[in-house]
Amino acid sequence: MRSRIAISVVIGVSSGAFCWFLLTRVHQGAADFTWTIRAARYLLARRNPYDTPLEQYPLTAAFFGLPFVRMLPELAAGLFMGISSALLAFGLMRNGYHRLLVFLAYPYWAAILTAQWSPLVAASAFFPLLLVATMAKPQIGLPVFLTHMSRRGVLACMTLGVLSLVVMPKWPILWLHQFGYYEHFIPIFVFPGPLILLALIRYRDRDALLLLLTALMPQRWFFDAFILWLIPKSRREILATVFFSWGAGIWRWYHIPHSFTQVGRWAVLYMYLPMLVVVLSRPRAPKRLAPLRNGGRRSFNKGP
Numbered sequence: 001m002r003s004r005i006a007i008s009v010v011i012g013v014s015s016g017a018f019c020w021f022l023l024t025r026v027h028q029g030a031a032d033f034t035w036t037i038r039a040a041r042y043l044l045a046r047r048n049p050y051d052t053p054l055e056q057y058p059l060t061a062a063f064f065g066l067p068f069v070r071m072l073p074e075l076a077a078g079l080f081m082g083i084s085s086a087l088l089a090f091g092l093m094r095n096g097y098h099r100l101l102v103f104l105a106y107p108y109w110a111a112i113l114t115a116q117w118s119p120l121v122a123a124s125a126f127f128p129l130l131l132v133a134t135m136a137k138p139q140i141g142l143p144v145f146l147t148h149m150s151r152r153g154v155l156a157c158m159t160l161g162v163l164s165l166v167v168m169p170k171w172p173i174l175w176l177h178q179f180g181y182y183e184h185f186i187p188i189f190v191f192p193g194p195l196i197l198l199a200l201i202r203y204r205d206r207d208a209l210l211l212l213l214t215a216l217m218p219q220r221w222f223f224d225a226f227i228l229w230l231i232p233k234s235r236r237e238i239l240a241t242v243f244f245s246w247g248a249g250i251w252r253w254y255h256i257p258h259s260f261t262q263v264g265r266w267a268v269l270y271m272y273l274p275m276l277v278v279v280l281s282r283p284r285a286p287k288r289l290a291p292l293r294n295g296g297r298r299s300f301n302k303g304p
Contacts, residue, residue: 008090011103016082019112023074030073033065033080033115036136037073040065043167050174053181059164059171061117061136077115084120091126098235104242106249107226107271117141118226125230128152132160139184140224143213147206184218185264193268199279207231208279215272221263222248225271237278244274 023031030037035055039062042049049055049062068076085103092099102108111118117137124130125144131153134141145157164171187193196215202208207230214228232238247270 004090004093007093007097007100008086011089011100012082012086015085015103015112016078016080019081019115020074020078022113023077023115028074030068030077030080031113031115033068033077034073036061036065037068037076038065040069044069048168048174050171050178053178056175056178056182058135058138058175059168060132060160063160063164064133064136081112081115081119084117084123087127087130088119088123091123094126095233099233099238101235101238101242102229102232105226105229106242106245107222107224107229110221110249111223111226114221114223116223116226118223122227122230124148124153129156132156135160139217139219140214140227143210143217144227144230146213147210182218182220183260184220185260185267186216186218187264187268187272188212188215190261190264190268193264193272196268196272196276199276202279202282205279205282211272211275211279215268219264219267220260222252222267222271225267228271228275231275232278241271241274241278244270246270 023029035057039049039055039057039059043059043062043066049059068080071079089100089103092102108119110116117133118140120130120133121137121141121144124133124141125148128150129152131145131148131150134145135157145153188196193215196212199208199212210231211228214225217224219225229238229241232241248266251266251270
């Protein structure tokens with residue numbers, strides 16, 4: 001436990017410092033986290049945060065921004081990314097230190113560059129009470145929520161939802177009006193995205209379900225796909241998917257995408273399809289043993 005905590009702190013401090021340094025150098029303020037802080041300030045002032053089409057996060061995200069409203073923007077973004085990364089690292093190490101290799105995936109670094117939610121949403125898969133983070137960015141939070149539900153997590157989400165309605169009863173309607181301004185792609189509808197439907201072959205596998213649900217969600221950039229790194233478990237699976245993810249990073253380095261369809265195609269090719277291969281290449285679960293009967297003899301179920 002001590003080593004897990006120490007490693008988590010090192011990863012959190014390192015990632016947070018890097019995010020702070022980068023945003024300070026490029027003068028980007030808190031990057032995308034700016035909108036969460038802005039919503040939190042409007043929440044405190046009892047003002048409508050949806051007075052601009054650029055505010056596209058649900059009001060539930062504003063509650064996460066409350067601790068950062070008085071900080072310098074770059075520092076706030078750095079702390080947010082550091083805490084998110086530390087929590088994710090601590091959760092990942094529950095199943096082995098080799099899972100820390102997911103931090104090498106290109107979508108994680110794309111998330112750091114713009115102070116994104118995907119690392120915290122991924123971390124929520126390991127901590128029931130943290131499942132409320134899925135409500136901050138539902139388009140990537142919903143797949144994690146549906147595949148990692150727990151009683152405490154659902155109760156926590158319900159509590160935050162009720163609290164947000166008490167503070168601003170009409171916010172869901174105001175937020176829905178913002179949808180028309182959200183530029184996005186849906187992976188499964190971008191060729192060769194329909195191939196992801198092959199994950200239905202393993203419909204009883206939670207990882208296959210996570211892949212399929214994520215592919216059905218509207219997304220804006222490569223960082224949204226980082227939640228897919230909850231799927232690979234072995235060192236080989238993680239290294240293979242990390243390797244292919246940088247195909248999108250290298251492409252982005254040399255090309256400026258002219259449409260979100262282009263972004264979606266490269267996300268599908270270098271992130272979603274490798275995850276599909278991981279899911280389909282795993283051996284099927286062993287047959288279950290039927291209850292003891294017929295004088296104590298045990299028989300196999302015929303099902304998968």
